[in-house]
Amino acid sequence: MRIGENERPVGIQLYGHNIDAMAESAKIATEAKPDLIDINYGCPVKKIANRGAGAGMLRDIPKMIKMTEEIVKATNLPVTVKTRLGWDSDNLVIEDLAERLQDTGIKALTIHGRTRAQMYRGNADWELIGKVKNNPRIHIPIIGNGDIDSPQKAKEAFDKYGVDGVMIGRATYGRPFIFKEIRHFLDYGGEMPPLSLKEKVDLAKLHFNKSVEYKGCPRGVYEMRRHLISYFKGIPHFKEMRMKLVTTIEPEKVLELIDEIYKQFG
Known part of the structure; x- marks a missing residue:
């Protein structure tokens, strides 16, 4: 550990x-x-x-x-x-x-x-x-x-139900910045500007590299698949790219695919 x-x-x-x-x-x-x-x-x-x-x-x-x-x-x-x-x-x-x-x-x-x-x-x-x-x-x-998948729901948990904290699980897939979004909303009452595709690509690459560095290959690659899908959820005509992201094993090729997302959809 x-x-x-x-x-x-x-x-x-x-x-x-x-x-x-x-x-x-x-x-x-x-x-x-x-x-x-x-x-x-x-x-x-x-x-x-x-x-x-x-x-x-x-x-x-x-x-x-x-x-x-x-x-x-x-x-x-x-x-x-x-x-x-x-x-x-x-x-x-x-x-x-x-x-x-x-x-x-x-x-x-x-x-x-x-x-x-x-x-x-x-x-x-x-x-x-x-x-x-x-x-x-x-x-x-x-x-x-x-x-708890939005800053608004987190605030409701505190204001309406009085809890001392909230724990977030599935909503973090491909959205590690949700904690920052919630903290900003609680502190200032407004939403942060959404990340651009370029920012998501850069963050996804950092996240992927850390996963492979910490967990090795192929485990680090496998565990990132659900995150990568969520990072780019909602992009039109993404089906073919999504299939590549969840079937490619080699870390270098996955990184190339992430770069390709910005080239194709940016």
Whole structure:
């Protein structure tokens, strides 16, 4: 695990279904000197949840609480948790669960506003996130997650639901500047000028090079594909170029394709 000092604060996220293994993982992660340890009780992916890890823990709340207690004891770092509203619409446990997790000693709770059964379908339920935040017995920071894909939605999360922070996931694909857009909107009340195609091309190349440098080839190339598609989403007649971007393996050729985007569509 490499941690760049310029990226702090940095958290290492853990998931699993074995309590002892998770506690030991927390000790190992602590040696990498992150700023916090985060526990993932929210991942809805079938192969993870069906093993009882990630959002699968929502089917065994006593085990989730015990695991959290053991991880808190295993590290001197702040421990945070990310989870969902419940397993399904018949088991919306988050209001009681938030209090129980707080009692384990965690320092913050992130709530994704969907159940595991929803995966990413439908709209995130921010009303329920707001109920947790406004529970007078809750004193740890509550971070909301789900459908934050614009500065306006981020501001609504703060103003209407009172959360202490927002977490952004899928909206960052091909849009790493969304954090800057939100910060600008919150500070000044207006939107930043949109990036030009040339600026997007330059940023995409920087992003791609960093991905390959850090993760190697082909992994760094594969993981950039969804980002590259999103960087240039909305360009008319882009189908042929999009297919090339998601099938080319050689980093040099991918960079050539990104340059070609500006030549063809700029």
